[in-house]
Amino acid sequence: MNIPVSSGLSDIEQALGALPLFPLPQTVLFPGAHLPLHIFEPRYRAMVRDALETHRTLSVVLITDEKPIDEHGHPSIAQVAGVGVIVDHQELPGGKYNILVRGRARVRLHELPFVPPYRRAAAEVLTPPQDDLSQADLSALVSSATAFTALVRERDRTFDFRLPRDAPPGLLADLCAFHLVLDARERQAILETLDPRARARRVAEVLAMQRLTLAPGERDIN
Structure with missing residues (x-):
């Protein structure tokens, strides 16, 4: 074949x-x-x-x-x-x-x-499409990943994940999913999401929910 x-x-x-x-x-x-x-x-x-x-x-x-x-x-x-x-x-x-x-x-x-x-x-x-993320989507992904990484480091000082500089948005979403998303089936669903915009949004949402689940006392009050 x-x-x-x-x-x-x-x-x-x-x-x-x-x-x-x-x-x-x-x-x-x-x-x-x-x-x-x-x-x-x-x-x-x-x-x-x-x-x-x-x-x-x-x-x-x-x-x-x-x-x-x-x-x-x-x-x-x-x-x-x-x-x-x-x-x-x-x-x-x-x-x-x-x-x-x-x-x-x-x-x-x-x-x-x-x-x-x-x-x-x-x-x-x-092969995923090459669509760029909006600044809002990129900022949401980076913010969610940074906040969840900080939470993990508070509990495990040996944990080390740094957002790669100048990485394409699709790669950034993939690396955040690989290192930070806890549930294997959710990681699989992210892997199967080819559109980089949809993938970045899903990773950002999952990381935000994980942070709220692990640290419910830090929930924002509007």
């Missing part, structure tokens, strides 16, 4: 015909994010070895239902996922790995017939 990609994503093109899938129950990978992973299951150790020897690419995909539903005992997974490249790795005793994956794109997955030991899919890159 040949699926064209933009020239800026040529590093992942080789993998898209049979993209290795790494299903996880609480993790959503966004473009631009860096995700550390500890790989210990034999099937995923094999997946990482294969990736390191070839295109270094894999997809982290959210498990939507933990109950096995197919003849191989595989759980249901989301149809839209993040695809990333292994940018650093450490091989550990016993064949385990620590890897660092950099998110590169959103993809729609078309799962292929299972060939052990791990799942694969043909992947179609989803």
Whole structure:
């Protein structure tokens, strides 16, 4: 299955015909994010070895239902996922790995017939439109992210998230979702929101609600 990609994503093109899938129950990978992973299951150790020897690419995909539903005992997974490249790795005793994956794109997955030991899919890159945010939407996103980050730092001094300077609005929304949005299904919904204006608004609203939920005494009174 040949699926064209933009020239800026040529590093992942080789993998898209049979993209290795790494299903996880609480993790959503966004473009631009860096995700550390500890790989210990034999099937995923094999997946990482294969990736390191070839295109270094894999997809982290959210498990939507933990109950096995197919003849191989595989759980249901989301149809839209993040695809990333292994940018650093450490091989550990016993064949385990620590890897660092950099998110590169959103993809729609078309799962292929299972060939052990791990799942694969043909992947179609989803390209968001390039619409700019209004100043109001951008300010709301930055304000919500800054306020929620400050709240988290009050409770955990080791927490460190800084808004990247001069980042495109879509990337800014993605990084805020990856680092700050607590609920995995909400992060998945944000990943599936291609329009950057709608995505930024959703992230801003979610972060504002999280702040009110965690610190209800700080609710503004008009």
